[in-house]
Amino acid sequence: MRPDRVIDRLYLLAGVAALVGLGIGLWMLRPGAGSSEPGLIASLWLARPLDLILHLGLMLAGALGIRALLPSEDEEV
DSSP: OOOOHHHHHHHHHHHHHHHHHHHHHHHHHOOOOOOOOHHHHHHHHOHHHHHHHHHHHHEEEEOHHHHHHHHTTTTTT
């Protein structure tokens, strides 16, 4: 098999795995049908709102930190 076909198959496999993972994640996050229990997101927000806010802030700080380390468009590498 040619190397470019192998790479195409790997991209296809990665895409399928990402879609399956997204589907499973969305299925787990939805609230129970017909039950009075809140879904996972709602129960986490009710139980630990500061943890979620802190986690989102750390993700934003990490993304901005990585962006600061990358060279700008007009800068040579």
